[in-house]
Amino acid sequence: MALPSRRIFIQDGFKIVSLGLALPHIFTRAVQAAGQDAGRGSDVMRTPETQSNDPFANRTLIVVQMAGGNDGLNTVVPYADGLYYQNRKNVGVPEGGVLKLDDRFGLHPAMGGVKSLWDAGKVAIVHGVGYPNPSFSHFKSMDIWQTANPEGKASEGWLAKLVKGSVDRRGHPFAGFAAGGTLPPALMSPDFPIPAVDNASTFKLLPDPRYAVDAPARQNALVQLYGGVSGDGPFAQVLQSTQSSTLESIGQLQQVHAAYKPAVEYPKDGFGAGLKLLAETITGDLGVKVGYITIGGFDTHSNQKNQQARLLQSLSDGLKAFWDDLTAQGKADNVMVMSWSEFGRRVGENGSNGTDHGTATPQFIIGNGIKGGHWGDPVSLSDLDKGNLRHTTDFRSVYSTVMDGWLGAPAEKLLGARFPTLGFLGPGQAS
């Protein structure tokens, strides 16, 4: 057999990856990733094996995507601002129901769980997060957030780029982990497959029930069949790497799943189940640097009140249970949560008791070591851009803060530019 040369040409010409394939690929992937890292030096991210005294070594970032464009004004409600109620005659959250944080802002009434974390000083709210020349398209705006590139030119998810730098020769299939059966673009990389798991108990390669004895021969054959694929066609790389990542992950996850006992009752919805799975991977010490979960349905063009309340309830109750579980398991100090949404909504409500696509929206940061409070300048309801909020904080500043300050990763290098960091992780005064 001629040595297959595997060439992946990434469409916009950013890079060409070449690698030979001599061993079954299951062994080459980690080596390949490590080889790529070798060229970058050790500054990308430290790992438990190489830096045991590293304060960043055991830290995990949990990213919560609120898909659909969450209405930030009804989430962190500027209840003291008369303009808010003028613009939101029907969908506005009445002041009486708001969970007041101070004399300006209050959380949506469904967010009692997050409010209790706020009261304990564990929640930072970053106000007015967006980017220049906002896109009102869900898909374009999500691209921008997921690749950390407002021109939409990047070829790799920002979190995939972040975690692949943390892989050493041992591989670490769980450096990144997506709860749910879908891998978000933020964790997509052509050469670094990140596991997406919706249910740990079914995450197995099934045998022929009559001939379990045949299973090793079948698995050997599978490895050979994927190693022998012609590498030139589309999807060859993604299929190979997905297969090897899956086979590597199954055993580890099954072990952790058998050992895990949640300390709390999680809400019985998809978001709760996903958070529970994330807690499993964290308590099981699988080495998850970045965990990801999505809660969808925030595109509230009509009848917003009930829909958003239900979603925020699910979000808030889930996060509270997650935090209580991690606390009871002694892991909360190692975890930070960051929420995001592709945009907020128009300041003025529409005619269907809903709101149309808008711009800036707040992000929540939750953690034990953080400085709770308000960060970034609150948005103005009087100085609007064609009915839309002007963003006050660039989302890449939030990314930078988290990468630098929480994971010890070189944010400037990963983002390709320097962005001012916010103070929620270090010295600094909340506004």
Place this chain on the structure above:
Amino acid sequence: MSTLSGQYHSSAALVALRTTISGAAESRSGRGAPLVDERDRVAHLLRRAGFGYSPDELDAYARLGVSGTVDALLNFQQVSDDLDERLQRAGLDLNKAGDMQRWWLLRMIYTKRPLLEKMTLFWHGLLVSGTGKVGLPQPKPEDPAPPNLMMDQNAFFRSHALADLATILKGISRDPAMVVYLDVRDNRKGKPNENYSRELMELFTLGVTGPDGQPTFSERDVREVARAFTGWSLDAERKFIFREGQHDGGGKTIFGKTGRFGGDDVIGLLIDHPACAPYICRRLFSFFAYDDPEPAVLAPIVDLFRSSKGSIRAVVRAILTSPAFYSQRAYRAKAKSPAELIAGVARVLQLETDASTFQTSAKRMGQALFNPPNVSGWPGGASWFNTTTWLERVNWVNRILTIRKDDHTRPAALFGFVQRQGLATPEQAVEYFLRLLLDGQASPEQRQALLTYVKDGDLWKAGQPLRETDPAVDRKLRGLVYLIMAMPEYQLA
């Protein structure tokens, strides 16, 4: 309620991740050039323009050749489809999401009009609505048979699958499921709702940017198009109605043209928009052939769209007969969607099934029919493959091939292949199934791996006639077909 109930996954900038096309294949080591034989070209055509083939179907279409097969697929009215009795027998409750999905999967498995079913799937993925927001019928004593809006939309797509684009857009703009899904009914004079307006342009007809890289529409266009569709609504029985009193009849400026435009005028403006023909032709070409077609490949198809006044039939015929469609670049260049994988396996094994639980597997593979993840449909490509969906794919294939007794799906008749084809040795079995399932395209290493597996345990005794209960058949033949169907190449169409 939200339009976007599921996870978002569309991501134009990440197209590179999904396709990773490396151009012409240079070193298909140990493989012959694909798509040379007429049989292989017909097999390729049936994978793309339909849901694969049974061995008998492939033989029959191969006798027609590529050109005759394209004619037969396009002129589906000449083929009678005897699906009704089979769908009846399945005993489905079409007020339930799972049974709706089974109903459609059964159509894909058993239809004799595969292109019609494939085009219905195309429209479902382009002009998206979903049960998550539209809802399911809730029969009550006073209203025992309420309409099933998503099923009605599916019937609309099937009956207009190859019509001209204007007819399809005018129909879908009045389609009750769409009117609910994108809040058209909430779009009233003085109280516009931009949901349908934006997605009609961004996702259904133009794209965000055109071939020249410029934005295809402005935020003002979004507002003005929304005004043009004010008053489009549903009556108490959830039938389309135009409510004159809620319509904004004033002047509007859309794409730089000014007039007292209504919704149908907007559809005319969209069809004439320079970005529309390239967008629709690209979507169709990518659906059938491969992603990111070269401009030179697309150009004649775009011209044909324009000269035929937006005839989808003409465009589809042009794609299915174009040299690019049969080029090396097109071969195994599409990731099989879950529906394609499931229907393809069922067809080639000639399964007798009522598709019970198939819909659950499809959903776990990432495709709940009638309920796409969001308004941009299923992103497809590499997004079909992650650890969970890959496992579900191979585990489903395993489940199908290891059925020995099941009330819903009869065991695959693998021994019939042995008898009909006279498969006497492991080598013959490996070659026969590689030929049937992968056009014989496998590397020497892959052939060797399959052979090693079949011979492992020494169950296939040379020179002895095989019986159905022999472990060589019951264990190794099932395992062999499972392995080939789990192969990376088989995950691609």
